[in-house]
Amino acid sequence: MAAEKPVVAVTCTAPVNIAVIKYWGKRDEKLILPINSSLSVTLHQDQLKTTTTAAISRDFTEDRIWLNGREEDIGQPRLQACLKEIRRLACKRRSGSPEDPLPLSHSCKVHIASENNFPTAAGLASSAAGYACLAYTLARVYGVESDLSEVARRGSGSACRSLYGGFVEWQMGERADGKDSIARQVAPESHWPELRVLILVVSAGKKLTGSTVGMQTSVETSPLLRFRAEAVVPARMVEMARCVRERDFQAFGRLTMQDSNQFHATCLDTFPPISYLNDTSRRIIHLVHRFNALHGHTKVAYTFDAGPNAVIFTLDETVAEFVAAVRHSFPPESNGDKFLQGLPVEPALLSDELKAVLGMDPAPGGIKYIIATQVGPGPQVLDDPGARLLGPDGLPKPAA
């Protein structure tokens, strides 16, 4: 059973990213080229990450993949596109470097195992982390050193933004072949140390419209989406990069909220309309605006992706008070001790003024839990063999 010939295995991790200028709509469905540029914040992997092990061996007779311990169909078009692209890059590199220690490794079959340290179905952009991790890990195992934007992008558009830490833009590019549609870092994770991120996980049923189908329908039917992509986003990209460079939280927060709202507006302008926000999402939006109004400026900002969960940006000095405000408006139902996860948050008392201003009926259980995190680095290689998800036989290790 065990492989007689050596198995080369690499294990890497990759982060989740949250767009503050949103990507919605493709100009090329096959190459996954967007109709506008986007800009994101990379979240810290201490709280949210994907871990992937890729192993190649001459003994493997076919490509295989396991996600969270369960074997999945490797034939999925997007997985195939990533594999094909990485092998093309590996092949190209080898042809120029004859002394490679693993000649022809790009022709070896690969086994891949991937796991998230957070619930896949929670709507936390797991596909971006997943495909970034896949691209990064495959690149290490096949010895590819070129830009990986295309490999990750072919899996999931926003995955290319998870290839870097800190603040990342995905330039839409202009070329039909997509060679200039690449991610690049705007600022590293150390650039804005006070920035904090709170993920408010909202109780909700199954998502009705997946984002791939959703954005396709939006491109086909929403007159507002085209206008947004052509006439609104270019200036917002410039302004958002400035906000990040200058650590201008006021403007950063305001523009983040506006762009989230505009993205959801174009979803509603789609036919049939798409609604990712629910009544709890709307309560959170209202809470944030009231909180900011009381303070007289933007101390907290929300953004929502293709689901009802809110991602909150704020500065470290505001975290404790805002979390207390969330607890006040959405009293935890049963798991009071697990309501707050991730970075520690000091308890804080709300002023009576703030309680009065929030002024909403409490909505118990509307928020399941909060994950407190911060800006983090890009993908990492794990050298510890104990971190590998595949055993020496190239099959998933039994769960610890």
Next chain:
Amino acid sequence: MAAEKPVVAVTCTAPVNIAVIKYWGKRDEKLILPINSSLSVTLHQDQLKTTTTAAISRDFTEDRIWLNGREEDIGQPRLQACLKEIRRLACKRRSGSPEDPLPLSHSCKVHIASENNFPTAAGLASSAAGYACLAYTLARVYGVESDLSEVARRGSGSACRSLYGGFVEWQMGERADGKDSIARQVAPESHWPELRVLILVVSAGKKLTGSTVGMQTSVETSPLLRFRAEAVVPARMVEMARCVRERDFQAFGRLTMQDSNQFHATCLDTFPPISYLNDTSRRIIHLVHRFNALHGHTKVAYTFDAGPNAVIFTLDETVAEFVAAVRHSFPPESNGDKFLQGLPVEPALLSDELKAVLGMDPAPGGIKYIIATQVGPGPQVLDDPGARLLGPDGLPKPAA
């Protein structure tokens, strides 16, 4: 106490109208001139109407107004604008017609009483019916025969569309003084006899953002609203008029839904964002799309104004089945016998196929009740003195 000199009193009724191409945003706040044209359907007054009595007498020492039996402040700017405009028109007319039976009546003070036959707070466009009725009644009592668009519009923009029955467009106009911003009938109420209207009254708390403030904020902050007004609505006005003329329900329904969605999209693009739709509204939207998908074409269409209530357009042959589908998805809580009001609707059984396709968890109590109605005529003069809301003394009659 009773007036010694004659009181001249006129009583009129006016209808509610529902826009299928939406009005949202003013280019002139004072004159209430819109940033785009709009098109509406006038609802039948058997189900929804405002009744207004206006009385003038030389004995009245001040203008006074009672709404639903309660005296209100006549000094409100919009009421004052209507009064001033009608007196200006009356004065203009008198100066050219010396034999008027009531010379100088335009200088008489007026008493006004107005009532709705439906709950004012239900979010059923009561201000449009109210100001249309006010304009129409004041015109009769002061003997004004010119176009009343401006009088009604100064009270509430969309009120000018309630001055006609059937299908009505409010042309935005181009002039700075608003003289060309007028309502006109596209087709009379007899034009499309099969058309039916169902108002689904949704359980909801207080509206957070009134439409006057809401549209002002939208004009100031939503880039999408400007684009909609300039680049989308003009073609939609032409197409909607065609749909009405040709009684093309498929296209009428589709465009009605698209325009409602786009209006709510611009609300969401406003900063801070405005959300009039709630989770029940979204369930209704989903129900309509599933219903249509099952039938393979657009048999039912929704539209939503500045609140969560849905207004449904359909043809008479579809009413019974759709009402059964609504009952299935939103089982009435306690008032089963009052769930359906207005025009009679035959009970209908749902096919198992439809039940399966609707596929949602039932949401008991999400819809409070349904009002079934149809297209109706414009304002009417009531000759029956018994219909008067003011007694011979010019004060409201005690409630019967």
